[in-house]
Amino acid sequence: MSSPALPEEMVASLSEGQRLLYTFTAPSRTMADLRNNASWWVPWLLISIASVAFCFALDRRIGWGQVIETQVQANPKTAAQFERMAPAQREKIMKTQAAVAGAIAYSAPLTTLLAMVVIAGVLLGLFNFGFGAKLRFGELMSVSAYSLLPSILNTVLMIVMLFAVDPESFDAKSPIASSVGYFVPSTMPFLKTLLGAFDVFTLWQVLLLSIGISQLSKLKVKTGTAFAAIFGLFFVVKLASAAFSSM
16 A cells, blocks of 8 residues: 655755755756745855856956947947947947946846746736735745756856857857757847747746746646746747847
């Protein structure tokens, strides 16, 4: 005879190390454990450290000025506009954009936290009002944090790529071949941005979010249903972004 299942409150909570490990090897266990402890600061901290490390490496290896220059040259319309400018005006604009890009990049811990808040808020509205899941914002903050952990692997690969390519050819917007959009030329911005939605790490993160929703709702919302809803919403946002980038 099989042993009776233990009540949820009698199941031992996972350690933080186990939750981090199981996010990659047994995500259902991590997500189910978030009902016991909805802490999110450890994954947020690890993601922030990785992001700042990438910014530092990019700054030292390539420089924000070269990053902006590469992006300008990748867009024929923008490149033509810069060519018509006086050298002093062009240099001033490039320096300003480089400074802004650097400031935004190094603010990654704050932008990551903001992204977690937005994701949690959107999921709260989508699944509580759309599916009657009765989720809590604090739990969804934790789900968002752990679901973003694959971005650390993405960041590590980007750092490796920094030192493997010619600095002048490094594309900060699409540094590694993790999406279909990577193989689309920059002269086709709509298609490149749209196909960028089919990114390995993005799909992985959406899957983790879906598993988290399913576990927190105690399987009231199935993982497949959650995945379809989340990715569908993400794709609509990506479609709008693609339309804007092609204007």
